[in-house]
Amino acid sequence: xxxLEEPIKGVPTAMNYIDGEWVESKGEVIDVVNPATCExxxxxxxxxxxxxxxxxxxxxxxxYDWRRTPAVTRCRYLYRLRELLEENFEEVSRVQTxxxxxxxxESRGETRRGIENVEVACGIPTLxxxxxxxxxxxGIDEYLIRQPLGPFGIIGxxxxxxxxxxxxxxxxxxxxxxxxxxxxxxxxxxxxKITELAEEAGFPPGVWNMVHGGRTxxxxxxxHPDIQGITFVGSTPVMKDVIYxxxxxxxxxxxxxxxxANILVIMPDCNVDATIPGLMTSFFxxxxxxxxxxxxxxxxxxxxxxxxxxxxxxxxxxxNMRIGYGLDESVQMGPVRDAxxxxxxxxxxxxxxxxxxxxRLDGRKAGEIVGGYPDTCxxxxxxxxxxxxxxxxxxxxxxxxxxxxxxxKTLEDAIEVCNESPYHNGHAIFTSNGKYARQFxxxxxxxxxxxxxxxxxPMAFFPFSGMAGSFLGVLHxxxxxxxxxxxxxxxxxxxxx
Amino acid sequence: xxxxxxxxxxxxxxxLEEKAAAFYEExxxxxxxxxxxxxxxxxxxxxxxxxxxxxxxxxxxxxxxGCYAFNxxxxxxxxxxxxxxxxxxxxxxxxxxxxxEKILNCYNVGAEQSSSLLADVPRNFRIVVKKRNKRLExxxxxx
Numbered sequence: 001x002x003x004l005e006e007p008i009k010g011v012p013t014a015m016n017y018i019d020g021e022w023v024e025s026k027g028e029v030i031d032v033v034n035p036a037t038c039e040x041x042x043x044x045x046x047x048x049x050x051x052x053x054x055x056x057x058x059x060x061x062x063x064y065d066w067r068r069t070p071a072v073t074r075c076r077y078l079y080r081l082r083e084l085l086e087e088n089f090e091e092v093s094r095v096q097t098x099x100x101x102x103x104x105x106e107s108r109g110e111t112r113r114g115i116e117n118v119e120v121a122c123g124i125p126t127l128x129x130x131x132x133x134x135x136x137x138x139g140i141d142e143y144l145i146r147q148p149l150g151p152f153g154i155i156g157x158x159x160x161x162x163x164x165x166x167x168x169x170x171x172x173x174x175x176x177x178x179x180x181x182x183x184x185x186x187x188x189x190x191x192x193k194i195t196e197l198a199e200e201a202g203f204p205p206g207v208w209n210m211v212h213g214g215r216t217x218x219x220x221x222x223x224h225p226d227i228q229g230i231t232f233v234g235s236t237p238v239m240k241d242v243i244y245x246x247x248x249x250x251x252x253x254x255x256x257x258x259x260x261a262n263i264l265v266i267m268p269d270c271n272v273d274a275t276i277p278g279l280m281t282s283f284f285x286x287x288x289x290x291x292x293x294x295x296x297x298x299x300x301x302x303x304x305x306x307x308x309x310x311x312x313x314x315x316x317x318x319x320n321m322r323i324g325y326g327l328d329e330s331v332q333m334g335p336v337r338d339a340x341x342x343x344x345x346x347x348x349x350x351x352x353x354x355x356x357x358x359x360r361l362d363g364r365k366a367g368e369i370v371g372g373y374p375d376t377c378x379x380x381x382x383x384x385x386x387x388x389x390x391x392x393x394x395x396x397x398x399x400x401x402x403x404x405x406x407x408x409k410t411l412e413d414a415i416e417v418c419n420e421s422p423y424h425n426g427h428a429i430f431t432s433n434g435k436y437a438r439q440f441x442x443x444x445x446x447x448x449x450x451x452x453x454x455x456x457x458p459m460a461f462f463p464f465s466g467m468a469g470s471f472l473g474v475l476h477x478x479x480x481x482x483x484x485x486x487x488x489x490x491x492x493x494x495x496x497x
Numbered sequence: 498x499x500x501x502x503x504x505x506x507x508x509x510x511x512x513l514e515e516k517a518a519a520f521y522e523e524x525x526x527x528x529x530x531x532x533x534x535x536x537x538x539x540x541x542x543x544x545x546x547x548x549x550x551x552x553x554x555x556x557x558x559x560x561x562x563g564c565y566a567f568n569x570x571x572x573x574x575x576x577x578x579x580x581x582x583x584x585x586x587x588x589x590x591x592x593x594x595x596x597x598e599k600i601l602n603c604y605n606v607g608a609e610q611s612s613s614l615l616a617d618v619p620r621n622f623r624i625v626v627k628k629r630n631k632r633l634e635x636x637x638x639x640x
Contacts, residue, residue: 089554105504105563112558274613277565285564317565322501329505332564457560 003371004104004327006041007094014044014188014212016051017195019058020205025051025212032188035101035335035377036325042099044188047213052180052220055209059151059178060226062206067148067176071125074174080201081170082118085111085194092193094327096162099187101334101377102286103326107162114166114194116460120479121170127483128175140495146487148176149228149253153221155243157234158337159289159399161187162194167464167477168231168255168486173207175486177228180209182217186337222246229253229485231477233291236397236423236469244472255485256472257291257464259397260425264294264454265414265440267431268301272310275430275452276317279403280332282428282454284321284381287336288345288401291470292426292448292455296387296394296404298414311385311405315361318381318403324370331370335377336400342377345400349382352393352404357384363401389417397423411436419445424467426456447471498571503563503615507553509571510603511546517596518542520578524593528586531639538593538632545625552621566611566618574603590639597633601626 013029015022025045032042066074085092089111096107120127132143152172156165165181172179183191191210198208211217221227222243229252232243236258247254264282266275282294297314299307326334336342346364353359363380379401387394387404394404394417408414418427428450429440437451447465450456458464463476475485500506518539525535557563576599580592608622 103502103504103564105502105557108504108554109558109561109563112554112556116558277562277614280565281562285562329502329508330500332502453560454562455560457558 002329003325004094004329006098006327007091008041008098008189011040012042014042014192016045016047016055016212017199017208017210018051018055019062019209020199027051027213027216030185032099032186033338034098035337036327036373038374038376042189044185044212046185047211047217049216049220052211052213052217053224055180055211056151056220056224056226058206059180059209062204063148063150063178066173066178066204066207069176071128071174071176074176075122075124077201077203078118078122078170078174081198082115082122084197084200085115085118088193088197092162092190095193096190097326097334099189100158100161101326101337103331103334104329106286107326110160110163113457113460114163117166117478118170120460121174124171124174124483127480128487130489136493140493142491142493144489144491146175146483147490148486149488151178151180151227152486153227153230154179154181155218155221155230155232155234156181156183156191158184158186159286159291161190164233165191166194167233168482169208171482172486173203175483177486178207178209180211180221180227182211182213182221185212185214188212218242219246222250222252225250227252229255231255231485233257235259239472253485254473255475255477257466257477258470258472259399260291260293260423260470261295261395261397261421262293262423262426262428263296263298263414263418263421264427264450265298265300265411265418265429266310267411267429267433267436268303268306269432269436270430270452271432272313276313278430278452278454279314280317280321283403284318284333284401285455287334287379289336289341289399290455292457293399294403294428294454295398296406296417298417299405299407300409300411300414302409307407311360311383314403315383318383319361321381322370323366323368323378323380325373328370333381333401336379337377339376341399342379345379345398345402348393348396348398348400349384349402352384352387352391355388355391355393357387357391357393357404359383360385360405389420395422411439415440415443419443421469423469425470426450428453428456500567500569500571501565503553503557503566503611503618506567506569506607507549510549510607513574513576513600513603514542514546516576516578517600520593520596523578523580524589528589531586534635541628541632545628548625549618549621552617553615556615556617562614566614567607568610569603569606574599587640590636594633594636594640597629597636601629
């Protein structure tokens with residue numbers, strides 16, 4: 001099967017987009033490297049404090065007119081953006097694969113999920129409606145309206161360069177706010193492409209801004225008094241130590257989504273053949289670099305025959321996985337994002353082995369790489385057995401293509417393992433028994449719960465939930481909660497004398 | 498060739514449809530009295546390609562096992578479109594029927610394998626199979 005054509009050609013520099021103008025950053029310029037081929041595919045500037053300040057100023061100035069633009073009119077910009085995203089569906093998907101390394105099916109899935117958020121935000125005239133109550137006292141009426149607040153900062157991670165900023169940005173602008181998006185500087189081109197399309201959709205200057213960079217841009221957003229709130233998706237340490245306290249110090253609204261170490265529970269009555277593809281995509285999809293990826297597989301029961309047969313099937317499927325460049329359509333798992341991340345994953349595997357886990361499938365070397373690319377960022381799927389609940393490979397986020405297998409006696413034990421985890425993002429159960437499923441859903445501490453679903457990714461019209469360790473804040477991105485986050489409720493009480 | 502991912506399987510099917518479309522265009526040239534039917538088949542093949550592609554792009558999401566949706570042997574559905582010079586209309590129609598059988602088999606197996614994963618894709622595979630029945634009747638009438 002042929003390798004699809006790469007959309008990023010030459011070595012372009014990702015520009016900032018401020019006040020409707022494309023401007024080159026004055027900061028240090030770094031390379032953007034395709035992890036699948038190790039080729040430099042572009043450059044990006046690490047923007048300065050002055051540049052983020054300039055973007056906030058533009059967003060603040062644009063806010064005055066934008067919030068006065070009727071919601072139905074604001075939506076028309078989003079409809080146009082949605083159409084442009086559809087027209088460019090294949091190109092934006094290939095950009096993700098080229099800069100991130102994920103498989104083309106995964107990138108197209110990410111594109112679809114992103115577009116779905118634009119579609120939901122197009123319903124803002126209805127979603128933003130308030131409440132009213134007549135005669136709360138004699139001759140007095142009371143009603144609630146939702147109003148925008150001003151500029152918002154949106155900080156995206158490297159693992160979903162296209163989709164995750166769209167969990168926030170469409171809702172923010174639809175409700176009358178303005179945005180400054182900071183993509184991960186490792187993968188700046190997906191958001192650059194979206195911003196080009198937002199420009200083509202005709203958003204007024206200053207409504208949709210993008211500033212590339214790193215800590216300076218993040219600090220600039222956190223400290224700036226005109227930024228009303230931040231949405232962040234990234235690591236738990238940054239979420240806990242930087243974003244959440246930073247927002248608290250300056251009185252900003254905050255949605256902070258962090259890491260995870262999800263646990264998938266296998267009951268002996270599960271549909272094995274239907275479960276295994278779900279496990280493959282959960283543990284090894286996106287090379288495990290997902291906050292909804294499975295990390296630990298908890299096998300319930302003492303039936304050795306079931307355990308051995310199940311693990312044999314999982315191992316067989318995993319070891320036959322095709323690894324390579326995601327633009328090759330036959331590839332099932334791409335590289336991890338860079339060599340440093342690969343090293344971190346290898347260290348976790350070593351720690352698991354030192355703590356007593358045993359290797360069922362050794363993916364520390366990728367084996368055959370389709371296309372013969374350098375193995376700098378590639379790993380194979382790793383399966384470890386005999387993992388225990390106190391091990392680092394269970395309790396810490398690995399963010400790589402590994403599966404640790406633990407055995408417990410009862411469902412209650414499995415739920416206890418889930419609830420002891422420092423992370424509570426997307427635990428799941430595989431079973432054919434409704435009672436087990438309900439018990440799991442009821443008792444497990446997890447913002448998103450899967451029942452026979454390996455990747456518990458909420459649709460755009462539901463919030464992307466998450467609980468302790470994986471989330472800080474009150475409201476979540478996506479859907480109605482995003483609408484509430486990006487608006488202030490104002491209650492009016494009327495009496496006509 | 499073993500087909501596993503949704504992307505490569507749909508590309509493979511697209512190639513089958515395009516190859517068959519080119520075959521029908523050739524038949525339209527060779528048998529002008531049946532030109533309308535053969536050109537209609539070619540046009541329909543390309544319409545099927547668009548229909549399947551739209552279904553795939555609408556349904557593929559990050560949560561779905563797109564990289565593990567299929568396990569098909571491409572060689573089972575491969576066909577050649579060689580038709581000897583001077584072949585009769587009946588021979589051409591028989592060749593077309595053999596090609597159609599391969600394509601139908603590919604859609605049927607694909608629909609079965611992806612039925613629990615890709616929703617609209619297997620549904621559209623089945624729609625394509627159903628729509629082809631009229632074509633089969635027409636081809637049979639020519640043999």
